[in-house]
Amino acid sequence: MRKASGMKLTNRLVAFVTLIVISAIFVIFIGGAISFRKLGQDYLTHYLDGVVEVIDQELADPQGAQSLSRWLPKLLKASNVVELEVGSPAGVIYSFKGLQKVNDPTVLHRNRYPLSHNPGFYIELKSIPPYTEFTYSLGAMSSISIAIMIIIMGLVWGMNWLRQQLHGSELLEQRGRLILAGKVDDNAVGDEMEWPATASLALDQMIAELKDARQERSRFDTFIRTHTFLDQLTGAANRVLFDSRLQSMVQDQETHGAVILIRIADWDELLAEKGKDVADELIQDVGMVLSNLIQRYPDTVLSRYFDAEFAILLSQQPVKEVKLFTGMLMKALDRLVPSSPLQPDNWCHIGVTFCASGDRRGRIMDEADMALRSAQLQGTNSWYLFKKEQQYEDARGSVRWRTLLDAVFNSGGPLLYQQPSIALDDQTVIHHELLARIKDENGVLIKASRFLTAVEQVGFSARMDRLVVTQALELLKHHPVDEPLSVNVSVEALLEKQFVRWLRDELLQTPRTVLNRLSFELAEGALVKHLDAMRPVARMLVGLGCKLVVDQAGRTIVSTHYIKDIKVDYVKLHRGLVREINQRQENQLFVRSMLGACADSKAQVIAVGIENEKEWRVLKQLGVHGGQGRYFASELPVKNFVK
Structure with missing residues (x-):
């Protein structure tokens, strides 16, 4: 070279x-x-x-x-x-x-x-x-x-x-x-004194064309993902993305949630009588109402399932909360006044069913459809809950979550588990991702996917992340661990100036050789939503020698310009994209698009949640840099990892 x-x-x-x-x-x-x-x-x-x-x-x-x-x-x-x-x-x-x-x-x-x-x-x-x-x-x-x-x-x-x-x-x-050092944007236009002038002008033109090509590629990648997974009228997810997320949820362990179907009655008659513009306007109004209501629930999927039907997937929410949300949803839709021939008091119906790990996706949708038909039989705007033999009741409210989390924090913080990310080329360990776990009053281990929502709702994000980062720094300083560590930090915590100041002071007191082995993982959706606020934080972390990892890439459909904007080192695909990717062409298309977005940067793509050889074989063919999941190694306590 x-x-x-x-x-x-x-x-x-x-x-x-x-x-x-x-x-x-x-x-x-x-x-x-x-x-x-x-x-x-x-x-x-x-x-x-x-x-x-x-x-x-x-x-x-x-x-x-x-x-x-x-x-x-x-x-x-x-x-x-x-x-x-x-x-x-x-x-x-x-x-x-x-x-x-x-x-x-x-x-x-x-x-x-x-x-x-x-x-x-x-x-x-x-x-x-x-x-x-x-x-x-x-x-x-x-x-x-x-x-x-x-x-x-x-x-x-x-x-x-x-x-x-x-x-x-x-x-x-x-x-x-x-x-050559990577500062292309800062040196896109040369000084007038540069000589030979022809070479300087040619370099200016080439950089301008390169930037335009990158922007066009980013727009094209976003266009592919948008038309593959999003509804063009409402901007919500389409049926393909909803089915993929539901299938991933029921295949994960210790997960539960609810599926809510919202159907507009006599929409075909409205389309034939009033035309497409009026019908689309009603669909947009309904989509706006639903989108506003789900903002309070993280990791929620809103989809336009059919032309006149919406579907909502609520994850890790108890029955009481689902019922409360459905009632609010019904009241908000009642305030809309549809055009004739729709009847103002009998135009919208909602069906609700619960699901958990091990359920079949087709059966869940059938149950939601049966509940929706039962609501239609009532002859008015109403909702109906499908009666199942086992209701996934989780009576733990915010008060009990706060009490449990206080006890966990006072006892030294959450338990840490680790899982390695393996490089494709030489099978070396890229880093060990630290995963937080807590125990409830009965000593039952609770995964982060179940309690992180509660942590955010009760406002303990910064407190949780402080304990996890402290334990990670202690591991790097005082234990003979050669491999780098990767720690998850919530964007909500990084939005707090007090937490950022504490994190900066802790990192400044840490040797550079230790910081070079530490990576911080941020969720893609929240990162892009607060990108302007995250730029100085990301610049600080990279400047101190840490690596930056974007996690859960692909859970939401966002533009990938952040990859070059904040100089990401690794992009981790959401496990929903990886699950059974050998059978899902649309997920393969999404992964190809993400790889294309990272092609002109130093960012490397890592697939998370790999369970079998078939998934890993397809991902290798697509060109990912590394993989992480039970196919390589199970999640183990950090104390075993240190030994």
Whole structure:
């Protein structure tokens, strides 16, 4: 894989030019020194040849040979000759040795000359080489010194000029580094000084087209999910999504709820007599009333089941609460005044039935339909509850929930269980998700899916999350756990400034190496609903070194732009999408859409609630990053995990 260079273009060019100039100066200096030395040697050789010629001529003259010892020493001393010897095969006839002090005899110039006028005679001498005793002289070397100074000043000026000319390329390179670091949005438009300008403009255009393509892809993915799972007129879930959620609920353990069917009587006659616009307006009014009423109940599914029929799935609600909600629903619908031919006092009927783990989806819908028909037989706007042999009565109200939760908190907080998330590529553990459990008065273990609704209703979300986060930090600090941990935190708690300040202070006191092993999971629906408030919180968590995980993705149909907005690390699919995905093409389409939304980001998709090999095989083919569920490992107490 190609990597970005760590050295700037300007620094490269400056280093190259500087090296070339210094090398040129060095070559010229070496060449000049060699030339000076060669010129000195040639001058000395030429001068000594003259001295030898004079001695040769004097030796040829008998009178000159007699006076040789009188004038020759002065000549030799003036010529820097240290030693001279005149000899023949018969022996040495004259020898001279000067008094000059030579520190290093090895530097002396030695040579032997045969005498042409005196055959058989020779002269052997040793002389001091030229420039040996010379030192640097500013006057003598001024021209060379000035030349070198001019070259250096020119080099400095040239480097500064080169840096100014290449400043634009440095800006372009710096923007490229920031883009490679992931800061594309902050560097979408370059500086006017960037050079080459064509490359800068091309980069601006490519980033603009990329952003538009991402937005278009996000809109397309949202369009696919919307048309697959939502009713286009009311915006509520369609029959496909409702059946999928109901099937997932009855397949989970220790779950119960209620199915409510609302049917508009004589809707076909209204459509034929008043037209589609009037009929659609009535459907929208009814959908608005139902949507407003279910806001108080989390994890509730509202669906337009048929053209003139709505279905509501209430999860983990007692019989008393369901009856109260149905009565409120009936009163709210009574206030609507439908157009004729609908009768104002006999146009809406409601059927209610209860369901729990192990029930068949088809039977539940049949029971709700039978209850609705019984309400129709009453001849007025009314509702009817299907009579079952076993009513799933849970008499625990908000007061009892508050008492139980207070006892749990005072005893040290909830019990923690863990379940690993496994990576697809190398089967390593991505993290261990911490799951909260509590025990009731009889010691029966209650799962989070049953008590979290009550926690939110009584306003204990921040208190619960504080205890869970504290236990998670203790696990990471004081226990030899190598794998990262992931803790669920409710968006309702993060909306409280006091809880956020406490969380920030706790994380700031925690070593960075510990925080790098901690992930926070947020529910997708609540996160998108309060996205503006969650941005600074998410930025704080990521800045401190923690990872951000979005949980329950796909439980509600929302836009996925939050993935890039808050830089999510992992997206966990809702278990309802994973359950029997090998038999549900619509769920596979949803997972493909989610994978496409994460394609241009660092976010990885993890499937939650995998129960068997068939589901895992389909999910691997779709391309998820990892999986979590009983297929890999059951939920185990944290104390076993630590050991």
